[in-house]
Amino acid sequence: MAEITRDDVAHLAQLARIEMSEAELDKMAGELAHIVDAVKSVSEAAGPDVPATSHPIPLSNVFREDVVGHVLTPAEALSGAPDADEDRFRVPAILDEE
Amino acid sequence: MAATDEILSFDEAMERFDPVLGFEVHVELNTKSKMFSSAPNVFGDDPNTNVNEVDLGMPGVLPVVNRAAVESSIKIGLALNCEIAESCRFARKNYFYPDTPKNFQTSQYDEPIAHDGWLDVELEDGTVFRVEIERAHMEEDAGKLTHMGGATGRIQGADYSLVDYNRAGVPLVEIVTKPIVGAGSRAPELARAYVSAVREIVKNLGVSDARMERGNVRCDANVSLMPKGADKFGTRSETKNVNSLRSVEHAVRFEIQRHAAVLASGGTVTQETRHWHEDTRTTTAGRPKSDADDYRYFPEPDLVPVVPSREWVEELRATLPEPPAERRKRLKEAWGYADAEFRDVVNAGVVEAIEETVAAGASPQAARKWWMGEIVGRAKTADVDPAELGVTPAAIVELNGLVEGGKLNNKMAGQVLDGVIAGEGTPTQVMEARGLVLVSDDRPLLEAIDAALAAQPDVADKIRGGKVQAVGAIVGGVMKATRGQADAGRVKELILERLGVSA
Structure with missing residues (x-):
C-alpha cells in the first residue's frame, strides 16, 4: 500500500489552502493511500513500451492567428469581483513575491 | 526587517572568492494579442480594458496558443543558438497569488521549446565571454498589483492591493542560463553585458519592444560564491526583477559583497529571493526558498503539444536578421x-x-x-x-x-x-x-592682402627679405578683414606671389 503520512496531507492541504482539522488529517492520510493505490493499477496496464501521454487525443499544433478579438469592458470584467476600486480588483494585501 | 547587511569590499571579496552567476531573463513579446487569448497586448492602457474571460481564468474557457508567439519564441531560441524541441508541452505552475486569477501560470516545465544554446557576450574592452543557455521556454505574464496604503507603494505596510489584469496573459519567453563560472571580478560587468546582449537580440529580431523601463525585459540575477579554487558551488540568492542594465550590474556587485561578508565571518548564506532597491543600491531579504516552491507542475490539459516541424524551424531560421x-x-x-x-x-x-x-x-x-x-x-x-x-x-x-x-x-x-x-x-x-561663403574669388582677397601689406610694411619687408614665416601676421590680417571666410592656405599663396617670394 502507498504510504501517505499525516505530514504529507498537512503539506498538501497547506499548498491547496484547505484548512483541515487533526481528525481530518488522520482520516485523509488513510484514504489518500487507498486512492493512490487505485490509480496505481493503471501502471500495471501500461508497460514501459507505452509512452507517457498528457492528452487522450493525438492532436498537436492547435494555434490561433495573432489577431485581436473579444475584450470585456472593465465593468464586465469586475462584475463578479468581491471588491473593486478604481476599475481594478481589490484584494487583501498578501505578503509574498511582488 | 533585518538591519542593513554587512558587506565586504569588492576587492577583498574577489581576493577570497569566485562568483558563480545565473540569469533568468523574461522577455515580453510584442504580439498583437495575448499568449492564449485574443485580448490585445498593449502597454499603458486603462486598467482591465485589455482582458477577456480567458485572461480572468473564468470557468469553462479554453485557451488557444498564439501562433506568432510560438514563432517569436523559436526565433529567440535560434538566435541564442539553441536546439528547438521536436515536441514540447505547456504545464501548469500552481500557486496562489492575486497576480494570476487562475491560481496557476501557464508555463513550460520539463519540455521547453528551446534548449542548450549559447551567447557570446562582448565586454567593454572587447573581451568575449561565452554564456551557456540552459533553456528558453514560453509562458504568460501575470497581472500587475499596486499596493495601497503603504508608505511607498511597496507591500510592506500596505492595507490592500489593486489588481490590473491587462498584463495577465501577455506572451513571455524566459531565458535561463547555465551556471556562469570564471567571470571573476568582471562578474558585475558581465551581468550587464549579458542582459544588454539579450535585449539587443530580441530587439533586433523584432519580437519584443525590449524597453526595460516598461518591463519588456526583466532580469532575475542568481549569485553565489565559492572559495577561490573550489569547484563546489555555494548557496545562491536570487535577486528578483532587476530591471535596468545599470541595476543588474549593481545588484550582482552588491550580492557578491554581501555573500562575501557572510562567508568571511563564518556564516552561511541563506537560499532566498532578494529584492533590489535602486535608491540605496542594496538588496533586502525576500522569501526563503522552501517547500513553498512546490509548484506541482503538471501538463496543461487544455493545450495540446506544440510540435515544430523541422521545415517550419528552417523557414524561421531563414528570416533571422544578421546577429x-x-x-x-x-x-x-x-x-x-x-x-x-x-x-x-x-x-x-x-x-x-x-x-x-x-x-x-x-x-x-x-x-x-x-x-x-x-x-x-x-x-x-x-x-x-x-x-x-x-x-x-x-x-x-x-x-x-x-x-x-x-x-x-x-x-x-x-x-x-x-x-x-x-x-x-x-x-x-x-x-x-547665412551668407557663409568661403571667399575663393581672388579679387576681394587681393584687395584685403594689399590692405594688410600696406598696414604692416615692416612685416612685408621681412617676408621680401626671406623671412617667410612672418607671413602669418599678414594672413591673420586678411582673415580678420574677411571675417574668417577666406581659405587661409590660398591667402598665404597669394601673399607670397604678391611679394615675389617662393614658399
Whole structure:
C-alpha cells in the first residue's frame, strides 16, 4: 500500500489552502493511500513500451492567428469581483513575491 | 526587517572568492494579442480594458496558443543558438497569488521549446565571454498589483492591493542560463553585458519592444560564491526583477559583497529571493526558498503539444536578421576603424547613423568625423539621442561635399550644421541664407592682402627679405578683414606671389 503520512496531507492541504482539522488529517492520510493505490493499477496496464501521454487525443499544433478579438469592458470584467476600486480588483494585501 | 547587511569590499571579496552567476531573463513579446487569448497586448492602457474571460481564468474557457508567439519564441531560441524541441508541452505552475486569477501560470516545465544554446557576450574592452543557455521556454505574464496604503507603494505596510489584469496573459519567453563560472571580478560587468546582449537580440529580431523601463525585459540575477579554487558551488540568492542594465550590474556587485561578508565571518548564506532597491543600491531579504516552491507542475490539459516541424524551424531560421555582434564586426572591418574608434562609435550609439551616411555616399572616415566630431557633442548638449537631432545622412553628405569642394571651411561648416539642426533647410540653403561663403574669388582677397601689406610694411619687408614665416601676421590680417571666410592656405599663396617670394 502507498504510504501517505499525516505530514504529507498537512503539506498538501497547506499548498491547496484547505484548512483541515487533526481528525481530518488522520482520516485523509488513510484514504489518500487507498486512492493512490487505485490509480496505481493503471501502471500495471501500461508497460514501459507505452509512452507517457498528457492528452487522450493525438492532436498537436492547435494555434490561433495573432489577431485581436473579444475584450470585456472593465465593468464586465469586475462584475463578479468581491471588491473593486478604481476599475481594478481589490484584494487583501498578501505578503509574498511582488 | 533585518538591519542593513554587512558587506565586504569588492576587492577583498574577489581576493577570497569566485562568483558563480545565473540569469533568468523574461522577455515580453510584442504580439498583437495575448499568449492564449485574443485580448490585445498593449502597454499603458486603462486598467482591465485589455482582458477577456480567458485572461480572468473564468470557468469553462479554453485557451488557444498564439501562433506568432510560438514563432517569436523559436526565433529567440535560434538566435541564442539553441536546439528547438521536436515536441514540447505547456504545464501548469500552481500557486496562489492575486497576480494570476487562475491560481496557476501557464508555463513550460520539463519540455521547453528551446534548449542548450549559447551567447557570446562582448565586454567593454572587447573581451568575449561565452554564456551557456540552459533553456528558453514560453509562458504568460501575470497581472500587475499596486499596493495601497503603504508608505511607498511597496507591500510592506500596505492595507490592500489593486489588481490590473491587462498584463495577465501577455506572451513571455524566459531565458535561463547555465551556471556562469570564471567571470571573476568582471562578474558585475558581465551581468550587464549579458542582459544588454539579450535585449539587443530580441530587439533586433523584432519580437519584443525590449524597453526595460516598461518591463519588456526583466532580469532575475542568481549569485553565489565559492572559495577561490573550489569547484563546489555555494548557496545562491536570487535577486528578483532587476530591471535596468545599470541595476543588474549593481545588484550582482552588491550580492557578491554581501555573500562575501557572510562567508568571511563564518556564516552561511541563506537560499532566498532578494529584492533590489535602486535608491540605496542594496538588496533586502525576500522569501526563503522552501517547500513553498512546490509548484506541482503538471501538463496543461487544455493545450495540446506544440510540435515544430523541422521545415517550419528552417523557414524561421531563414528570416533571422544578421546577429548584432556579427553586424558590428562586419561594419568595423568594412569601415576600417581602429578598435577604440569603433568602440566609441558603438558607445555613442551612432553605428546605424554612420551606416546610413556611408550608404548615402560619404566615406566611412567622413561619416565618423561628422557624427563623432560634430553631432554627438551637440546631441549631448541638447540631451537627446544623436539621431533625434534631425540631421539626415543626405545632409551630411552634402555638407561634407561643400567642405571638400572648398566652399566652406570647418568652422563655417559647424555653423551650417547648427542651421540644419535649427531647421533652416539643407546645408546649401543654410549656407546661402547665412551668407557663409568661403571667399575663393581672388579679387576681394587681393584687395584685403594689399590692405594688410600696406598696414604692416615692416612685416612685408621681412617676408621680401626671406623671412617667410612672418607671413602669418599678414594672413591673420586678411582673415580678420574677411571675417574668417577666406581659405587661409590660398591667402598665404597669394601673399607670397604678391611679394615675389617662393614658399
